[in-house]
Amino acid sequence: MRVFLSRPLFNTTYLSARFAEKGITLTTTDSNDICSLQTLLEHAQDADALITHTEDAITAEVITALPERVKLIANYGIGFSNIDVDAATAKGIQVTNTPTEEAFHATAEATVALIVSIARQVPALNTERRNMKTDPAPSFQRPTAVSIRNKVTGVIGLGRIGSRVATMMHHGFNNKIVYFDLFQNSDMETALGAEKVALDTLCKTADFICVNMPLSADTHHLVSADMINAMQNHTVFINTARAELVDEEALIARVNRGELHGVGLDVYTDLVNDITAENVALTSHFANFEKEAYLAMTNLVAENVIGVLVDAVPATPVNSVTGEPND
Structure with a gap:
């Protein structure tokens, strides 16, 4: 054999x-x-x-x-x-x-790591310092981080990975969890007080939005241009699922205009080469690495x-x- x-x-x-x-x-x-x-x-x-x-x-x-x-x-x-x-x-x-428990945990941890990194402006601060010979002068006019605690995390796809993300964000940072899924997740509703909402409601209200939905004909470009444009300017957007779930062109245009706090992408197409915004992390499909x-x-x-x-x-x-x- x-x-x-x-x-x-x-x-x-x-x-x-x-x-x-x-x-x-x-x-x-x-x-x-x-x-x-x-x-x-x-x-x-x-x-x-x-x-x-x-x-x-x-x-x-x-x-x-x-x-x-x-x-x-x-x-x-x-x-x-x-x-x-x-x-x-x-x-x-x-x-x-190979749907192993370890792979679910790894991807969920990577999702939360990207949320924290983007919220705290780590990519932008790293790029700024590496382009300088010495530390920048202190100034309150520089871009600031946003807090992670006591916010709203919106999970698109509250399955085996999304549920772990929700648990970490709720227990670790006291976040309220809202979610969109094709199915009801009663266990997470009971355990975390998670609330199932329409996708447009999630996009309008969540401070942190992470995509953990499987890709199918029904979910292709689920996060459409309209959904992206509905997000708040301070939103942190994370995708560790599949690039095709998101209208990348609309997402990149909005973050390049400075209308999102930042973006963390583990999955993407070559369109990301058009990103000019600094508070962006690209991790090359290594979420379970x-x-x-x-x-x-x-x-x-x-x-x-x-x-x-x-x-x-x-x-x-x-x-x-x-x-x-x-x-």
């Missing part, structure tokens, strides 16, 4: 050893760059399973080109919007992801591969070729 990994992990040797115990051979590329379609399809010819990353576009066309021997596409990541799950299901290919989360994700992707190739039971399926869909 053979598995192709589209890009090396931080612990590829460990993953390879886990597979070897089960008679599975792991191959990967020598590059940390996103795997080209040509390379992916070449290696797929000899593979029983593929381990992909969220940056790999596994479209219906790619799935059609895969050989019949491929039984599994195991995504290394919480999300799986990069894979045409319907096309995979139609071809009898199992799809899995921590040793504990990556080890847990590596173990789970191994369990999914072994589960499908050896035991015929995936640990965390996202389609129903075998087992029930993962929520």
Whole structure:
């Protein structure tokens, strides 16, 4: 049995050893760059399973080109919007992801870290000092931070990550929590007094807005230009979910005009190259970039591969070729 990994992990040797115990051979590329379609399809010819990353576009066309021997596409990541799950299901290919508790915690902590960083003007202050030879002269006319305590945090998507963000902001900074979601979260309403509101209400009233919603056809550009323009001038806006959830052009135009306190983006497109505002942090899709989360994700992707190739039971399926869909 053979598995192709589209890009090396931080612990590829460990993953390879886990597979070897089960008679599975792991191959990967020598590059940390996103795997080209040509390379992916070449290696797929000899593979029983593929381990992909969220940056790999596994479209219906790619799935059609895969050989019949491929039984599994195991995504290394919480999300799986990069894979045409319907096309995979139609071809009898199992799809899995790695929704570990550690990854949820890591992304939530990164979201809160960005809120704190932007609220306290850390990116702007860092840029200012690095452009000078000595510390700036004290002046009360310089841009100031905004407090984090006793504010309103608006969570767009109060799921497994958003709920953790809400808990930290409520208990850590005494924030009132408002949220928008396609579903009611009664547990968070009971535990934190969270209030479910319309999205436009959230955008108009929250001091801190963070996007933690999964991407789907229903949520594409959910945070529209109208929603962005409804935000208060002191709003801190954070997106650690997917770039396509937000009208980036409208967001960038508004922050560049100085009409938002600042923005923290872990996910984005090349439009961010047009940002001129200083109080902006770009973290390059590294929200779950921590040793504990990556080890847990590596173990789970191994369990999914072994589960499908050896035991015929995936640990965390996202389609129903075998087992029930993962929520």
